[in-house]
Amino acid sequence: MKRRFKKSNYFPCKMDQLKTDLKEQYFKGSPDLSSKIIEQQNNGCIIIFLDYLVDKQHLFDKVIKELQDTSELSNESIKEAIPISGVKEEKELENIGDELLDGGVCAYIEGEQQALTIPIPRVEARQPERAETESLVFGPQISFTESIDINLNIVHKRMNTDKLKVEKFVIGDTVPSEVRLVYLEDIANEDNVKEMRSRLEQLKVDDVLESSTITQYIEDNSYSIFPQFLVTELPDRFCYSLKEGRLGVLVDKSPSGVIAPTNFLSYFQSTEDLYTRWNMGAFIRVMRFVAMFASITLTPVYVAALTFHYEIIPEAMLVSLGHSRSRVPFPPLLEALILEIFIELIREAGARLPTKVGQTMGIVGGIVIGQAIVEAGFTSNILIIIVAISALASFTAPSYLMGSAIRIIRFPIIVLAGLWGFLGIVFSMAFIIIHLIKQKSLNRPYLAPIYPTQPKDIDNSVIRLPFLFSNKRSYSNKPKEIKRFPKPPKKKKSDIDE
Amino acid sequence: MKYHLLVICILLVMLVGCAEENIIEDLGIVTVYGFDKDEDTGHLLATTVLYQFDPDITNASQIINSEGDTLQGVKRNANKESGHKITNGQLRVILFGPSLSKEDGFIEHLDTLGRDAKLSDIVYIAVSDQPSDQVLASTNYEEAPNIGAYLHQLIETAVRNEEITSSTYHEYLRDYFQVGRDPVLPLLSVDSEKVTIKNIAALQDDKVVGDFTIEEGFYIRLMVDQFDSGLIELKLPIEPFEDHLEEYAEIEDPHIYAVIDKINSNTDITMESKNPPSFEVKIDIDGRVIELSRQLNLDDPETLDVLETQVTKQMEKELEEVINKAQEMNADVFGFGVKYNNNTRGEDLTKEQWREMFTDIEVETTIKINIERHGTVQ
Numbered sequence: 033m034k035r036r037f038k039k040s041n042y043f044p045c046k047m048d049q050l051k052t053d054l055k056e057q058y059f060k061g062s063p064d065l066s067s068k069i070i071e072q073q074n075n076g077c078i079i080i081f082l083d084y085l086v087d088k089q090h091l092f093d094k095v096i097k098e099l100q101d102t103s104e105l106s107n108e109s110i111k112e113a114i115p116i117s118g119v120k121e122e123k124e125l126e127n128i129g130d131e132l133l134d135g136g137v138c139a140y141i142e143g144e145q146q147a148l149t150i151p152i153p154r155v156e157a158r159q160p161e162r163a164e165t166e167s168l169v170f171g172p173q174i175s176f177t178e179s180i181d182i183n184l185n186i187v188h189k190r191m192n193t194d195k196l197k198v199e200k201f202v203i204g205d206t207v208p209s210e211v212r213l214v215y216l217e218d219i220a221n222e223d224n225v226k227e228m229r230s231r232l233e234q235l236k237v238d239d240v241l242e243s244s245t246i247t248q249y250i251e252d253n254s255y256s257i258f259p260q261f262l263v264t265e266l267p268d269r270f271c272y273s274l275k276e277g278r279l280g281v282l283v284d285k286s287p288s289g290v291i292a293p294t295n296f297l298s299y300f301q302s303t304e305d306l307y308t309r310w311n312m313g314a315f316i317r318v319m320r321f322v323a324m325f326a327s328i329t330l331t332p333v334y335v336a337a338l339t340f341h342y343e344i345i346p347e348a349m350l351v352s353l354g355h356s357r358s359r360v361p362f363p364p365l366l367e368a369l370i371l372e373i374f375i376e377l378i379r380e381a382g383a384r385l386p387t388k389v390g391q392t393m394g395i396v397g398g399i400v401i402g403q404a405i406v407e408a409g410f411t412s413n414i415l416i417i418i419v420a421i422s423a424l425a426s427f428t429a430p431s432y433l434m435g436s437a438i439r440i441i442r443f444p445i446i447v448l449a450g451l452w453g454f455l456g457i458v459f460s461m462a463f464i465i466i467h468l469i470k471q472k473s474l475n476r477p478y479l480a481p482i483y484p485t486q487p488k489d490i491d492n493s494v495i496r497l498p499f500l501f502s503n504k505r506s507y508s509n510k511p512k513e514i515k516r517f518p519k520p521p522k523k524k525k526s527d528i529d530e
Numbered sequence: 531m532k533y534h535l536l537v538i539c540i541l542l543v544m545l546v547g548c549a550e551e552n553i554i555e556d557l558g559i560v561t562v563y564g565f566d567k568d569e570d571t572g573h574l575l576a577t578t579v580l581y582q583f584d585p586d587i588t589n590a591s592q593i594i595n596s597e598g599d600t601l602q603g604v605k606r607n608a609n610k611e612s613g614h615k616i617t618n619g620q621l622r623v624i625l626f627g628p629s630l631s632k633e634d635g636f637i638e639h640l641d642t643l644g645r646d647a648k649l650s651d652i653v654y655i656a657v658s659d660q661p662s663d664q665v666l667a668s669t670n671y672e673e674a675p676n677i678g679a680y681l682h683q684l685i686e687t688a689v690r691n692e693e694i695t696s697s698t699y700h701e702y703l704r705d706y707f708q709v710g711r712d713p714v715l716p717l718l719s720v721d722s723e724k725v726t727i728k729n730i731a732a733l734q735d736d737k738v739v740g741d742f743t744i745e746e747g748f749y750i751r752l753m754v755d756q757f758d759s760g761l762i763e764l765k766l767p768i769e770p771f772e773d774h775l776e777e778y779a780e781i782e783d784p785h786i787y788a789v790i791d792k793i794n795s796n797t798d799i800t801m802e803s804k805n806p807p808s809f810e811v812k813i814d815i816d817g818r819v820i821e822l823s824r825q826l827n828l829d830d831p832e833t834l835d836v837l838e839t840q841v842t843k844q845m846e847k848e849l850e851e852v853i854n855k856a857q858e859m860n861a862d863v864f865g866f867g868v869k870y871n872n873n874t875r876g877e878d879l880t881k882e883q884w885r886e887m888f889t890d891i892e893v894e895t896t897i898k899i900n901i902e903r904h905g906t907v908q
Contacts, residue, residue, distance in 0.1 A: 338554045343619035343648070347682070350559065350620065351590045351675040354583030357555045364553065451546045 042125050047078035047142050054080060054138075058129035065132075068096065075105045077141045085135040090116070090152040095137055105141045107148055114150060121146040157182055158287075163265050165432050171307040172268045180210055180284035183267075187214060187282070187289075190271045195219075199229065203246070206238040210284040211246065219277045221510045224293060227474055228279050243286040244433075251292075252472045257441060259433040260473040262291040262298060269303045276492075277511025279474075293474035295481070295508065297493040299434035300324065305496050313496040321494065323425035327438050330422045331368050332449035332457050334415060338364040340453030356412035365450025367411050371419045372446065374401070376439065379423070480508035555583055558592065558614030561678025563601065564662025565639060566627035573597045574639070576604035577663040579678045580616065591676030595663060601642045618646070622682035623654045624699075625718065627662035628738075635736035637706065643699050652698045654685045657731050657738055658718040670724040681725060685716055688727055692760045693744055695730075695751050706735060710867015710884050714750060717741050732861040734885075740859035742852065749845075749852040752795055752813060753864040760793035766840045768824070774833040776825040788841060789821035790901070799866070801873045808892035809866055811849075815897065819904040828904040842897050849895050862888045 045053075051067050059065055067080045077099055081091065098113045099105070111119050122128050123146050128138050135153020157179035164175070176183045188196065199213040213228060231250040240246045244263045251260040261281075264270055270289040274280050281290040300320045305313035337345055338357065345353060360367055378397035382390045406413045422442065429435040441464065448456030471478035481489035491497035492506040503519055505511045564577035575597055582592035594611050598604035609616045624643075630636045643649045658665045671680035689696045697715045705713035712733055719728035729741035730750065742750060748762055766786045794816040802808045819828065819837075828834050856863055867884040871877075 340549060340552055342552050342554050342557060342559060342617070343650075345554075345620075347561075347620070347622070347679055350554075351581060351583070354554055354559075354581060354590070358583040360555070363551075448542075451542065452549055455549075 043123060043140075043145050043147065044143050047076060047140060050138075050140050050147070051078060051080055053125060054129060054132075058125060070096065070099050072105055075141060075143070077105050077139055079137055079139045080132065081137040082132050082135075085133070085153060086137055087135075087152045087154040091137060095139070095150055095152065099139065107141065107144055107146060110139060110141070110148060116150055116152060118151045120149050122149055123147075155179060155181070160186065166264060166266050166269070166302075166430060168266070168302070168304050168307075170304055172266075174267055175265045176267060176270075176282075176287045176289060178285055178287050180212065180282055183282050183289070184212065184214075186267045187271060187274075187280070190267060191216070191274060196274075201232045203232065203235050204237060204239045209240050211240065212282045214274065214280040214282060216274050216277070219275070219505070219511045219513050220279055221277060221512060224279055224474055224476070224510075228281070228292060232281070240283060241286075243281065243283040243288050243290050246281065246283055247290050252474065256467065256471060257437045258296070258468065258471065258478075259299070259431070259437065260292075260294065260471065260478065262294045262431060263288050263433060264291060264431075265289075266303065272303050272306070275516075276505050277509045277513075293476040293509070295473065295477070295493070296468055296471075296479050297321075297482070299431040300429055301493075302430035304430075310496050310498045317496055318494065320428045320430075323428045324438055327422040327425035328442055328445065329457065329461075330418050330425075331372060331415075331442060332445045332460075333454075334418050335364045335368045335446055336449040336453045336457055339450055353412070353414055356414050359409035360412055361409070363450070364415075365446065367415060368419070368446050368450070369443070371405075371411050371415055372442065374405075375419055375423045476508070476510070481506070484508075552615070552617060552619075556615055558582070558594075558608075558612045558616045559620045560605075560616060560618050561620055561676060562623040562625060562666065562681055563604070563621065564625040564627065564658075564666045565604075565630055565636065566661045566663060567629040567634060568597065569629065571597075574599055574604060575663070576601075576608065577666045578604070578608045578616065579666055579676055580612070580614070581620075581676060582614075591671075593666060593677075601639055602646070618649050621649055621653050622678055623656055623685065625662045625665060625681070626655075626657050627665075628657075628659055629661065631657040631731070631733075631736075631738045633737075637736040640699060640703075644703075651700050654682065654716075655697055655699055655702045656681070656685065656716045656718050658720075659728065660720055665718055665720050665725055668720045668723045668725050670722075677725070681718070684725065684727060688716070692751065692757055694727065694747055695755060708865075708868060709879050709881055710862060710869070710871045711865040712861040712863050714742075714747075714863050732856065732859055732863050734859075734861055735881075739861050740855075742855065742863075746848075746852045746855070749849045750856075750863050752849070753797055753799070753811065756797070757793045757795040757815075759791070760795070761789065761791040762793065762845075763787060763789045764841055764844050766844055770836055770840055771824070771826060771833075774826055774830070774836060776827050778825060781824065783823065785823075786826075787821070787823040788819060788837070790817040790841065791820050793817045799864075799869050801869050802894070804870075804874060806890050806892060807866070807870055807887055808894070809869065811893060811895045813895070813897045815845075815899045816902055817899065819901055828901075834901060834904070838899050838901055841901075842899050845897050845899070846895050849897070850893070853893050853895075857889050857891070860885055860889055866891055866893070 047069060055061060055065050064083045065080065066083050067078055070077045070079070079095065094114060094116055099110065102109055102113050107121060122131065128147055128149060131149040131151065132138060134151065136149045136151045138147050138149050140147040158177045160174045160177050160182060162173045162175065174186065176186065184198070195217045197215055197217045201211040201213065202208045203211050211232060213232060215225060235249055237249060247259070247261040247263055248254055253260065265288045270280050270291060273291040278291050278293065281292070301317060305317050338353065362370070378394065381393050381397065385393055402416055405411055406416060426435050426438045429438065445457060445460045448460050452459065468479045469483055477484055480486060481493050486508050489506050489508055491502040500520060503516050504514050505516055507514065558580040560578055560580050562579045566575045568575045575595070578594045578596065580592045580594065581590050583590065594608045596604050596607040596611060598607045605616050605618065626636045643651065643653060666677050668677065671677045674680035674683055688694045694716055695714060697713070702713050702715065705711050715731050715733060716727050717729040717731040718725050727744070729743055730747040731738045731741045733739065748760065751757065764787070766788055768784050768786050771786060796814045798812045800810050802810050826833050826837060828837065862884065867879065867888065871879045
């Protein structure tokens with residue numbers, strides 16, 4: 033920030049003068065600057081604060097009361113008397129103004145060379161609640177909140193170790209925000225930490241807004257539709273990733289943490305896979321991949337088969353497909369696009385409207401309009417099934433951003449399928465795969481462990497194995513320490529009855 | 531990179547016209563062609579069965595009769611009679627009526643199957659004993675959407691149940707061109723408005739010369755293929771079983787019927803001598819008795835032995851009959867000629883030569899049957 037006040041030896045001054053100067057020069061006549069003068073026999077003290085930024089309770093109990101009780105007013109005695117840490121002596125008007133903005137109180141005793149600032153900010157923050165966008169059925173339900181203090185508190189509570197390292201950055205020219213880089217010193221890869229640190233240090237923006245926007249500023253390829261850093265609102269996922277050797281970034285005023293580096297497969301993993309038993313976890317994980325693939329290809333295959341390749345339609349389906357299509361006035365491409373956009377409309381409207389109305393919207397949109405569309409012969413009912421399934425399938429991705437990416441990427445594939453048939457689908461799939469291979473996340477390959485192939489990582493990517501066999505961290509993360517824990521000895525069979 | 535994207539975008543727009551659109555509801559999708567010969571004009575008479583999509587009509591069948599000289603020509607002529615674009619991509623069965631299959635032969639009408647990529651190679655070839663338009667006009671085709679789908683289902687089920695040998699275009703052509711083997715095709719017939727597989731037609735090249743019953747077909751299949759779960763019903767004389775019968779009811783029947791299923795067979799044909807050609811056929815069969823018309827205690831090894839001997843005898847007898855019948859027709863549906871050709875390298879056997887030799891070949895058959903299980907209820 034530019035220095036606005038050159039004058040370095042402002043003090044001593046009159047109490048009223050200080051207030052006027054602050055109001056006029058720093059706050060440009062803000063109406064919220066309050067002050068109170070405490071008179072004692074031989075001396076006076078003024079306290080200045082911004083009404084809505086300070087904790088009133090603290091102000092009266094800890095500051096004003098102590099000041100009134102102190103027999104002798106001096107900086108030293110006040111510092112001792114006030115039971116609040118972070119009390120500073122400031123010489124310059126600008127610094128005082130900054131402190132006030134951060135929720136401090138300025139106490140100036142007439143005649144002193146310095147003014148005191150006492151930080152008693154009032155923090156309005158949501159208490160941690162149940163996770164909404166990434167809700168789990170099973171396992172910890174808590175989610176991050178908008179306050180970095182609360183978030184750090186949660187992370188520290190979950191990661192009760194001295195190896196947890198936190199680095200502080202302040203980013204933003206107009207609105208500075210606190211950003212913390214969190215990682216486990218003994219596990220996280222040194223190169224990753226350096227890279228992340230330098231990206232955060234070099235970031236020059238006016239305002240970071242939110243952790244998902246900071247992600248877009250610092251990720252490897254901001255043109256791609258696929259997110260390269262994972263944004264999560266779940267502390268348990270955040271901490272699990274740290275334990276895997278990844279880095280975490282917390283941003284003040286943002287209810288989510290950023291995890292980096294990530295790979296494509298990690299967007300389909302959930303900590304819930306670990307909480308359930310290994311076979312269920314493995315099944316659900318594989319199901320998500322299948323769902324993703326189905327979500328991308330189902331509608332395009334319908335469009336391509338009905339427009340160009342009637343030969344491949346199984347005999348049993350041919351008649352029902354033909355019957356349902358025979359009244360539709362549009363070509364399959366248009367039919368599919370209309371319906372896909374319709375589903376996106378319902379989703380968007382449902383998300384924007386208040387919860388209660390949203391539900392009604394879902395029913396009206398989904399059932400009533402869906403039924404009417406088929407009745408009116410605008411689309412075939414088989415397409416409705418296909419579109420609904422692929423929309424459902426896209427929501428299985430535990431990362432909201434990845435789910436949206438999958439939904440959006442369907443549209444160009446549908447168009448290509450309608451223009452070129454299966455050739456178009458193959459073309460677009462090849463395009464996506466090439467694109468994914470080219471991507472990097474914090475300079476690490478995005479498609480790992482599929483490419484570069486790392487078969488040892490199968491338990492941390494595609495499926496899940498029992499912990500007995502799965503005691504290693506992901507190789508493609510290149511952590512400092514690969515083993516999570518020593519391999520447990522084989523359990524001896526012992527029967528209590530014997 | 532920008533240049534590449536531009537090229538892709540231009541291609542995307544320009545090449546759209548190159549793809550031939552076949553939107554499903556605009557098509558007349560042919561499932562079966564039936565061919566006959568117009569005796570007066572000599573043209574090909576075709577019956578084309580297509581899917582017709584109409585949500586109000588459950589019956590999705592549409593039949594077009596057209597004339598022409600080639601399959602593609604017939605298709606073009608059929609197009610004139612339909613508002614839909616006639617396409618062959620879902621063709622399942624090609625049926626030839628007696629006028630073609632018995633007299634003229636039909637191989638020239640199958641030529642386009644090998645040339646047109648739109649036509650599948652696994653189309654079933656079948657012949658009928660009535661003109662094909664009559665066969666395809668039959669109205670009872672179970673729950674199938676049209677007669678073509680029904681015929682496909684009918685033949686495929688029979689093949690899967692190991693009742694007849696598969697006769698797709700590919701397999702037919704193999705038998706057609708291979709020296710020393712004659713093809714068989716299912717012979718379809720209409721019985722009270724419903725098409726059935728009546729017999730198995732034996733062909734010399736592309737002309738039907740006679741037919742075998744489905745039961746006789748079992749032995750043909752036994753010789754040319756392996757059984758995995760076949761079924762046969764045998765009629766055995768009662769005398770050898772006299773000592774082993776456990777009667778609880780009076781049955782006046784000089785025969786005992788035995789049904790053997792889960793037949794798993796292995797056939798080995800070797801050529802014994804060249805002049806005259808004689809062959810030895812060894813067949814191993816494993817099977818399970820699932821039905822007997824008289825009570826036998828098969829737990830007794832002796833009884834089982836008698837049953838096995840009698841079954842063997844009966845099967846050998848029937849097999850010989852089938853071979854004799856084939857020799858009378860002079861259609862080597864077993865492929866003895868292939869064995870002969872393989873054992874006499876360098877002689878360049880021709881079809882005509884083998885036709886002359888086949889009627890005189892001698893075949894010695896040995897069947898070994900092993901009955902593994904014989905019922906579960908005690």
